[in-house]
Structure formats: C-alpha cells, structure tokens
Amino acid sequence: MDDSFGESYNQANFYIQILKLIANTSNNDAQKEIEDTLPQLSKIGSQDDMSVACLYDEKELEFILPKLILWQRSNVEKQIAAVNEKILVAKAKMSNYSPLKFYTKKELIEAQYAQTDIERLFISKRELVTKYNRFTSELPSTSSHADYDDEIGLYEYKEEEKRQTLTAEQIRKRLRVLSHPMYKFDI
Incomplete structure (x- = not known):
C-alpha cells in the first residue's frame, strides 16, 4: 500500500467517523472530533493545513451508514487476510x-526471530479482529453480528503444533545452555 493510498484510506475513515458521530450523537460532537483530529491527520498526510466540508442529507444518512461501515469492515478483513498469509x-x-x-546458537537465534514474528503477527491480528468486531x-x-473467526485463529499455537516445533521457552532454554562457558571453544 503506497503512502497516497494510506493517506486517502485514513481520510475516508475519518469522514466516515464524522458521519457516524453526526448520525448517532450530534453535530457538536462531530465538530469537536474534527477539531481534535484534523491536526493529527495533517501531520500524517501532506502536513498542510486541512479543511473539511460536509454536505449530507439527514434522511439518506441512516441508509448510507451501514454501507460505509461494511466498507470499513471489508478493508479490515483484507488486512486480516494479509496478516494470515504472513502467519502461514x-x-x-x-x-x-x-x-x-x-x-547451533545461530539456528536457535533464527528460530527465536521466527517465534517473535509469529507472536507479533498474532498481536496485530487480534487488534484487527477487535476492529472488525467493533464495525460489526x-x-x-x-x-449479521457474528464475531470474526477463521481457521488460523487468534492464538500462537495449538497443542499439536507445540509438540512438533520448538516453543519459545524451549528456544530460550537451549540458548542459555549454549551460552554457558562450558560450550565456548577457541579453535
């Protein structure tokens, strides 16, 4: 995803958030959100001053909001799919x-990096699933109000996978053993 797409995506989500506030609370809450968020969006994006204008039909707002929320949820679902590919x-x-x-110590360090990557990816996935469920x-x-679920799940490993691969604790123990002075050889 290039920067211009990311910037447009953030702006679209911002506008949808404003429309949700207008529909569910008040125009004053929406204005406060704009005043609070616009400087942050400007820093992330073009770093220019930004302006917002919003024209909407109150009668149409309740019909269009579900479509916008489905769009947001669909984008999160695509992000989850990308994370799932990385997890696999x-x-x-x-x-x-x-x-x-x-x-060897080098191989164990590589295993530790792989283990850390998996943990980081599952943390990212859990955050995305929380977002997906919030949109739902x-x-x-x-x-439909079913929480997100897929075959990969939200956890690091299932029990049968733990028996087939080194766990994070096994890697740490083996690295401690190999770091012991008894295993230092000067050749």
Missing part, C-alpha cells in the same frame, strides 16, 4: 525447528 509463512518457517533436533457491532440489528 512464519508458521511454515517455524515448523523447520523440531524439539527433537539439536541446533455498529451495524443495524438486522445485519
């Missing part, structure tokens, strides 16, 4: 490290 790649990399084999809860009661 990281898990495949991690599956090369069996608890039944011995590894904002939809009218006639829409």
